[in-house]
Amino acid sequence: ETGVTQTPRHLVMGMTNKKSLKCEQHLGHNAMYWYKQSAKKPLELMFVYSLEERVENNSVPSRFSPECPNSSHLFLHLHTLQPEDSALYLCASSPRWTVASVETQYFGPGTRLLVL
Amino acid sequence: AQSVAQPEDQVNVAEGNPLTVKCTYSVSGNPYLFWYVQYPNRGLQFLLKYITGDNLVKGSYGFEAEFNKSQTSFHLKKPSALVSDSALYFCAVRVQTGANNLFFGTGTRLTVIP
Numbered sequence: 586e587t588g589v590t591q592t593p594r595h596l597v598m599g600m601t602n603k604k605s606l607k608c609e610q611h612l613g614h615n616a617m618y619w620y621k622q623s624a625k626k627p628l629e630l631m632f633v634y635s636l637e638e639r640v641e642n643n644s645v646p647s648r649f650s651p652e653c654p655n656s657s658h659l660f661l662h663l664h665t666l667q668p669e670d671s672a673l674y675l676c677a678s679s680p681r682w683t684v685a686s687v688e689t690q691y692f693g694p695g696t697r698l699l700v701l
Numbered sequence: 702a703q704s705v706a707q708p709e710d711q712v713n714v715a716e717g718n719p720l721t722v723k724c725t726y727s728v729s730g731n732p733y734l735f736w737y738v739q740y741p742n743r744g745l746q747f748l749l750k751y752i753t754g755d756n757l758v759k760g761s762y763g764f765e766a767e768f769n770k771s772q773t774s775f776h777l778k779k780p781s782a783l784v785s786d787s788a789l790y791f792c793a794v795r796v797q798t799g800a801n802n803l804f805f806g807t808g809t810r811l812t813v814i815p
Contacts, residue, residue: 625710625807626807627705630802640800675744677744691747692746
């Protein structure tokens with residue numbers, strides 16, 4: 586185990602539903618990340634939070650809404666998704682998010698999302 | 702802009718044979734380079750990283766990678782493959798002067814045949 590947990594592990598939702606993905610890290614890290622993993626595509630960095638502030642938002646549609654209430658928890662709120670949003674959503678954390686840091690990112694197992 | 706290319710979607714190798722998974726990168730500056738492995742139904746696990754110094758980096762599970770600046774490559778290698786090495790392998794890069802954002806390749810599926 587990497588110390589990063591994600592729930593649920595699998596999720597099926599309709600395009601009109603609202604759901605949330607949860608990530609929790611038990612490593613004392615200050616930076617957390619959301620990635621989207623689609624088949625035969627590079628992992629796409631979606632959002633980065635550093636010390637509970639959003640520091641990166643890589644042109645992600647507004648139907649994805651992140652929330653970081655504290656340094657241990659990260660949520661991804663989903664609403665009115667499209668079938669092409671079906672993917673594996675990975676959460677990661679690292680000790681810091683700064684130019685000076687080069688620490689490893691630790692990944693959770695992911696949530697497999699299917700949008701019908 | 703940063704990018705990573707993994708030219709092979711699939712690599713097959715016989716158990717006991719050496720394996721190589723290829724990775725080339727493009728960055729505007731000096732790179733930090735990483736390899737991750739993903740087993741079925743699991744998240745990515747860190748294998749090794751190149752920061753500076755010796756071009757040959759040793760990592761977990763007997764893997765190693767060689768940084769080649771002239772060829773902008775960072776190929777993953779193992780002298781003797783195990784069936785349990787079968788997984789999806791991702792190469793990633795970030796610039797030394799950039800924030801801790803990783804740019805990943807598309808992944809290479811390694812299958813070790815008994």
